[in-house]
């Protein structure tokens with residue numbers, strides 16, 4: 001029920017989709033590039049199937065790590081650096097066999113670098129850049145030992161220098177953009193959080209409650225079990241303000257909110273509805289469970305020590321109702337409010353459940 005979790009899951013799914021799109025956007029053009037180079041005879045005929053096998057094998061390896069959950073034990077569960085290192089190795093293998101077109105294929109190493117843009121820090125990107133540079137240097141040295149007649153060492157080292165300089169410029173730049181993106185994402189998360197929360201108590205605000213209530217009503221319309229809506233209101237709160245001042249009044253509201261939130265179960269939800277009023281959305285299967293939940297919340301506040309009030313404590317009155325077929329926010333909150341009114345009139349520090357709603361659940 002708590003929407004925060006749903007939003008976080010949603011965010012993670014979007015990021016996963018974005019990374020999948022980037023992976024496809026990287027793989028497909030690279031595969032086309034290689035197919036063209038191979039078709040034009042710059043790679044040996046056996047190369048394409050062997051490379052495709054290695055490519056498929058490493059992807060299956062990473063897929064198994066992710067599916068089995070082994071990646072969750074790693075410092076970076078996305079294994080971005082590991083995947084990039086493997087990709088750099090695969091490109092080095094291509095470069096070794098590429099013949100005269102080798103210089104053109106160096107740009108594959110830059111494409112791999114962009115793959116890390118969503119995740120890596122500048123230092124990590126520089127490390128990957130250094131690995132790319134070292135991989136090409138290793139290819140040149142291997143070629144100069146194994147096939148000295150096939151390469152022009154001056155051209156190769158000049159290309160290596162160009163690649164290394166390009167990487168040295170690109171890595172900090174990509175790292176900077178990656179950092180800006182991370183900071184923007186964090187700021188956006190904070191702005192969203194602030195827009196949903198009440199500044200005094202840290203509880204969700206009325207606007208957020210309205211969204212959650214709409215969603216819960218929608219779920220019930222699609223057949224989910226009915227939920228319980230409570231309105232809890234601090235008793236004689238005006239007297240607290242009058243006797244101790246508004247600042248103490250604020251502390252009392254905060255103490256009631258925090259201690260009530262603390263005793264709620266994970267599936268339950270609480271928002272500050274107005275001044276000293278809170279709305280709670282509770283998962284309860286029947287009247288007995290609903291009554292027990294109301295009493296737990298009420299007695300918790302009754303026993304709450306509030307040093308600012310000396311020996312005097314505070315109490316709350318609670319009005320509640322179950323969702324009924326065809327309910328809107330207005331109708332369900334109206335019934336809870338009417339029940340609260342009865343609790344107040346009945347002497348306060350008590351709970352009242354809406355009788356009509358009880359008939360439905362009984």
Ligand SMILES: Nc1nc2c(ncn2[C@@H]2O[C@H](COP(=O)(O)OP(=O)(O)OP(=O)(O)O)[C@@H](O)[C@H]2O)c(=O)[nH]1
Nearest residue numbers: 233234235236237238239241246249250275276344
């Ligand atoms: N300190 C403080 N007071 C608030 C805040 N919001 C509303 N109030 C005060 O809360 C009081 C609510 O008073 P009433 O609505 O008369 O209710 P009550 O005195 O609690 O009486 P019953 O609800 O009938 O038991 C008012 O004096 C408001 O000024 C707030 O954020 N901080």
